[in-house]
Amino acid sequence: MTFTRALSAEFLKLFSTRLWWILALVLFLYVGVMAGGLGALFGWAATGGDASAAGVSPLPPGMNLHAVIYSMASSIGYVFPVLLGAFAVTGEFRHQTLTPTFLATPRRGIVLSAKVVAMLLVGALFGVIAWASTVGLGAAALGAFNLDTALDSSDTWAMVGRGVLAMALWAAVGVGLGALVPSQVAALIIVIAFTQFLEPVLRLVSSFNEVTANIARFLPGAASDSLVGASFYSVAMPGGSAETLFWWQGGLVLLAIAVVTTVAGYFTSWRRDVT
Amino acid sequence: MPIGVPIEFAGVTKRFGAVNAVNDLSFTVEPGRVTGFLGPNGAGKTTSLRMLLGLVRPTSGTATFGGVPYRQLPNPLTAVGAALEAASFHPGRTARNHLGVYAAAAGLDKARVDIVLGKVGLSEYADRRVGGYSLGMRQRLGLAGTLLGDPGVLVLDEPINGLDPEGIKWIRLFLRELAAEGRTVLVSSHLLSEVQQSVDDVVIIARGQLVHRGPLSSLDTEATPHVIVNSPTPEALAAALTAAGLSHAPARAGLLVAASDPAQIGHVAFAAGVEISVLHRQETGLEDSFLSLIAGGGER
Structure with missing residues (x-):
């Protein structure tokens, strides 16, 4: 009873400010433009454009171009649900709304778990938005060059489903991060630095060596790509994506990160005195 | 309700x-x-x-x-x-x-x-x-x-x-x-x-x-009562009060006497033949009691 009330309060909190739709809109445009643009670029390169002159390398043999393009929804778009989840927590600290929140629901564990559940659902919504964008614009670009869009393949739709799940898990990871790092600015910097710089560099560097490549499979972004089953990184990396987890392992890694950070955040910042 | x-x-x-x-x-x-x-x-x-x-x-x-x-x-x-x-x-x-x-x-x-x-x-x-x-x-x-x-x-x-x-x-x-x-x-x-x-x-x-x-209302009785008294000859007044066993201290205008009844002070002055120019009970007010309470707080 208390939980469902707390859950509906969390949804009201989220949908009564502008953050969610601004993030959703930017996500939609960002992954859509990237998927459409890359689709057009590869399409042009693969169908007899002057590839060497344009500096575009030929595609690796056997690569599913459509999967790489569609999966940009999560492989580059995952930062958006993370931010949404993190801000759902850090915003309460920043605007001191923890006070009325805990006055209405003094059992703090209920509030935090309601946030996780709410963010899983809204993260899935973000997933639907992002994948609709990449599949829509990516397929349009591929189709324009008469390349296979694979829209009639059940594998494609299974990937979309796993991609939506990945985005949901990422939003939960965001909640954990926010609970662990309640400062909104610090959380923002960590998300940007880790997702846009640290993890890409680590994945690139580790791929040169078999041992490090084995470890790098467990990096959150890599685990997410394993869950989805395709990634932009398989094109960008010299070693390809030989070292990946099974999709369900990738999902479990993300879930574990979300659970561990949320529980750790509960015992550090969330239970603290609200002054 | x-x-x-x-x-x-x-x-x-x-x-x-x-x-x-x-x-x-x-x-x-x-x-x-x-x-x-x-x-x-x-x-x-x-x-x-x-x-x-x-x-x-x-x-x-x-x-x-x-x-x-x-x-x-x-x-x-x-x-x-x-x-x-x-x-x-x-x-x-x-x-x-x-x-x-x-x-x-x-x-x-x-x-x-x-x-x-x-x-x-x-x-x-x-x-x-x-x-x-x-x-x-x-x-x-x-x-x-x-x-x-x-x-x-x-x-x-x-x-x-x-x-x-x-x-x-x-x-x-x-x-x-x-x-x-x-x-x-x-x-x-x-x-x-x-x-x-x-x-x-x-x-x-x-x-x-x-x-x-x-x-x-309990704040009103909290502070010790005082009477303000003044005289053209303050030294004589002070001596008279001391002689009557009343403790006093210089105030902004005259002397601050630890007593609750102005009539008592008037009588002391009259008996000593000292002319007085001011005689009234000091109005402490709630705010003063409040301020003295929080200033002295922690020691009680």
Whole structure:
């Protein structure tokens, strides 16, 4: 009873400010433009454009171009649900709304778990938005060059489903991060630095060596790509994506990160005195 | 009609590191009365209220509502309404949505939101973002939040801060009305004059310690009475007072004598043949008693 009330309060909190739709809109445009643009670029390169002159390398043999393009929804778009989840927590600290929140629901564990559940659902919504964008614009670009869009393949739709799940898990990871790092600015910097710089560099560097490549499979972004089953990184990396987890392992890694950070955040910042 | 329950502090202590923010605080706040929780800034008022509301964990002691700690109230918003000093609003949320969030968390009827907005006079601004609100409007919104669950107990931290004279008049009537309905009303302030006209009882703390509690009128008798007396020949007057065994001290205009009856001083002067130019009882007033209490607090 208390939980469902707390859950509906969390949804009201989220949908009564502008953050969610601004993030959703930017996500939609960002992954859509990237998927459409890359689709057009590869399409042009693969169908007899002057590839060497344009500096575009030929595609690796056997690569599913459509999967790489569609999966940009999560492989580059995952930062958006993370931010949404993190801000759902850090915003309460920043605007001191923890006070009325805990006055209405003094059992703090209920509030935090309601946030996780709410963010899983809204993260899935973000997933639907992002994948609709990449599949829509990516397929349009591929189709324009008469390349296979694979829209009639059940594998494609299974990937979309796993991609939506990945985005949901990422939003939960965001909640954990926010609970662990309640400062909104610090959380923002960590998300940007880790997702846009640290993890890409680590994945690139580790791929040169078999041992490090084995470890790098467990990096959150890599685990997410394993869950989805395709990634932009398989094109960008010299070693390809030989070292990946099974999709369900990738999902479990993300879930574990979300659970561990949320529980750790509960015992550090969330239970603290609200002054 | 919701029935108020007493608020009980029993040996509540809060230590922040080496600092004793609140020290062994014990008092009871009765229903049907407005109680002023007074003390200078930094005395520990807000920390005490936050402990009462389960937001801050006391180092020791308990604070309860009719014997039940806040965190164990089955649906706290329907039992206790609290507004704390900090502006706890998301600036991008409208007043209606702000209240809607907490009404949902407490499982209250959505209609309550409009009712309480009307009660505090914010109906016409309900769909405006709180970021654009004045301090006075925020105070009213905080107050609206306390009324959401129609609780029997109200805990308000500095509710008068930032209100214009009209707002102050309004809140005084409002608090009186809530107490008259049988609710328990606890209002904190760092200024006695701010709440003097609306409180029945006072609880005064200084440096984290209780220094006085009782009805407002009890403040009057608290200070030692003094008489102010002056003479064209002050030395002769002083000598006469000393001879009569009355302790005295120089004051701004004349002498301050530790006595309650001006007639007694007049007689001493007359008997000694000393002319007097001023003779009256010093009006200490509630504010003076309050100030002397909080200045001497911690040593009692």
